[in-house]
Amino acid sequence: MHTQIPVTRSGRSVKVASVAGLALLAGLLSGGGSAADESPGPLGLTTSCGTEGGAGAAVPATVALSVDVPDSGEVDRPVQPGPVSFALTLSRADLAGLLPEGAETVVSRAALKVKVAQDGESAEASWELNAPSTLLPADGDVTLVHSGEVPYVTFGSAGEVDFSVGEFTVELRSATAAPEQSAPALTTVTCRLKEGESGHLATTHVTEAGGNEPTGTPGAPTAPAGGTAGAEGKDITVEPPVAEEEDPDFCPVGPPTGELDPSEAPPPPPGDPVRVIELPGVYMCAYALGLANVQKLNGAMIINDPADPALISVMSTKRSTVRTVREKGGVYTRFDSLANLDLPDAESTFLTFGFQPVTAKVSFENGPITISIGNIGSGTEKLTFSTVYFQQSLRLHDVKVNGTPLDVGGNCRTTKPFKVVLNGGDAYKNVAIGGVLEGEVDIPPFTGCGTGGEDLNPLFTASLSGPGNRIFMNQASTCNPASPTRSYCPPPLPELPGTKPST
Known part of the structure; x- marks a missing residue:
C-alpha cells in the first residue's frame, strides 16, 4: 500500500x-x-x-x-x-x-x-x-x-x-x-x-x-x-494518495541476482541470540561513477563512463540482523541489500615505466554486490558502518603501445577474482540517498596475455598487479519506481569523485 x-x-x-x-x-x-x-x-x-x-x-x-x-x-x-x-x-x-x-x-x-x-x-x-x-x-x-x-x-x-x-x-x-x-x-x-x-x-x-x-x-x-x-x-x-498510473521504464535493468554475502561487514559482538529477518526487499536503481587508481602507474581510470553509464540494480534491504549487546549497551543492527552492476568497458592511457604511452580497454566482471549498513553499541561508543563487498575480475583488450596495436588475445585477464571492499564512513548515508565509498584492492597477476607463443603476462603483471590500488565510487540517490512520488526518477547522475570544488 x-x-x-x-x-x-x-x-x-x-x-x-x-x-x-x-x-x-x-x-x-x-x-x-x-x-x-x-x-x-x-x-x-x-x-x-x-x-x-x-x-x-x-x-x-x-x-x-x-x-x-x-x-x-x-x-x-x-x-x-x-x-x-x-x-x-x-x-x-x-x-x-x-x-x-x-x-x-x-x-x-x-x-x-x-x-x-x-x-x-x-x-x-x-x-x-x-x-x-x-x-x-x-x-x-x-x-x-x-x-x-x-x-x-x-x-x-x-x-x-x-x-x-x-x-x-x-x-x-x-x-x-x-x-x-x-x-x-x-x-x-x-x-x-x-x-x-x-x-x-x-x-x-x-x-x-x-x-x-x-x-x-x-x-x-x-x-x-x-x-x-x-x-x-x-x-x-x-490530499489523497497519488493515483496509480503506468510507470515509465525508469529502471531498464532486471532485479539483481545472486546471494547476499555480508562477510566483510563488522560482525555482531557478543550478546543475546542473533535475530535474522529475511525481507522481500524493494527494487530500485541508481548510477554510480568512480575512479580507480593504478598504484604502479601513478595514474587513474574512470569507472562507469558518465557519457554512457550503466545502472546499478538494487534490491534494497533483503535481510536485517539484530542482536542486543547487553554488556556494552545498545543494539547491533545490520541491513543487507543485494545489487548487480554490469559496468561498461573503461579506456585509459598510462605512461608505462614512466615514458611509454599505453592505451587499453578494461572489462570489469563483477559478482553479486552486498551492501551492508548498521550500528554497533550506543553513546560515545556507538559505531556506524556502511560496507560494499563483491568479487571482481579484470580483462584487458584493444591494447595500443605508442599508438601501435598490441595483440594480447581474447583472454588476457587476472588469474583469479579479487575482493573489492568499499567503506562509506561519514560520506555514505544509505542505499536510498547514496554517497561516496572508497577502498583499496590488490590486483592479482595476469594470465592468457599474448598470441603466437608470445608471453605478455610478465609485462602486465609487472605494470599493473599488486596492492595499494585505491577505488572511489560516488553513488547517486536511487530511483524507486514503486514510490508514489517517484523521487529521483529517472535516476540522476552523481558527481565524479574528486571533481566537485571544495568550499
Whole structure:
C-alpha cells in the first residue's frame, strides 16, 4: 500500500510518504555529506504501558530507539530516516500480567507515532516495526527488538524541522500461528512517555534547492486555490494518495541476482541470540561513477563512463540482523541489500615505466554486490558502518603501445577474482540517498596475455598487479519506481569523485 499525506500551507507542503517494503532502512546508515547522525547513540525513553480498557495497572518499560536522521535537506527532496532499531524492555513479571496465562513465545508489532513539525505545522508519520519470534524467559527482563517500514519526508519550504516520538502501541501475537494465518493479537498495549520526556529524535535543517538559505521575510499565510482559510489565515489540506498510473521504464535493468554475502561487514559482538529477518526487499536503481587508481602507474581510470553509464540494480534491504549487546549497551543492527552492476568497458592511457604511452580497454566482471549498513553499541561508543563487498575480475583488450596495436588475445585477464571492499564512513548515508565509498584492492597477476607463443603476462603483471590500488565510487540517490512520488526518477547522475570544488 502506498500512502502520501501532504499538509499544505501558504503554497508550501510537508509530505509524509510510506513505501511498502522500504523496510527501515533503506536502508542503511552513517551520516554522509550534508546528512549526518545527530544523536550519539540510541534515545533512551522511560514509558508506562497498559492495555486499553484498564485491565490491570500500567507497568513501566524502557525504550532504546536508534535512528539516523539527516541533519540537513533540501526543499522538495526526500529526507530518509533510517535505519531504525526499536528495543522495548519490560520485566517478565509485568509482561505476564499483560498476556494470557501460559504464553511462552510471541511475535510483536510496534506502531510509533512520529511527529514531524515545521513552522508551527506538523504531520504524523507512522512507523510500523516488527520483532521476530521471542522466547519468553521464566524471569528477568524481556527485550523485543523491532524493525520495519520507515516513511521518508519531503518538505515544501525551508526551515528547521523537528522529529519527535509520542505514544506507541505494541501488539503481541502468538508465535505458533501459521505464517499464512492472521492470528488475533493476544494483547495490545499502549505506551506513553513518562512526564518530562520530550521524545525528541532529531532536527533537520531544510534549505532551498541547491543549499541556499531562504531570502526575504515570509508574508502572511494565504489559502491555496480551492482551499478555505482558517481562523488565523492558515489553510491545511490533506490530499489523497497519488493515483496509480503506468510507470515509465525508469529502471531498464532486471532485479539483481545472486546471494547476499555480508562477510566483510563488522560482525555482531557478543550478546543475546542473533535475530535474522529475511525481507522481500524493494527494487530500485541508481548510477554510480568512480575512479580507480593504478598504484604502479601513478595514474587513474574512470569507472562507469558518465557519457554512457550503466545502472546499478538494487534490491534494497533483503535481510536485517539484530542482536542486543547487553554488556556494552545498545543494539547491533545490520541491513543487507543485494545489487548487480554490469559496468561498461573503461579506456585509459598510462605512461608505462614512466615514458611509454599505453592505451587499453578494461572489462570489469563483477559478482553479486552486498551492501551492508548498521550500528554497533550506543553513546560515545556507538559505531556506524556502511560496507560494499563483491568479487571482481579484470580483462584487458584493444591494447595500443605508442599508438601501435598490441595483440594480447581474447583472454588476457587476472588469474583469479579479487575482493573489492568499499567503506562509506561519514560520506555514505544509505542505499536510498547514496554517497561516496572508497577502498583499496590488490590486483592479482595476469594470465592468457599474448598470441603466437608470445608471453605478455610478465609485462602486465609487472605494470599493473599488486596492492595499494585505491577505488572511489560516488553513488547517486536511487530511483524507486514503486514510490508514489517517484523521487529521483529517472535516476540522476552523481558527481565524479574528486571533481566537485571544495568550499
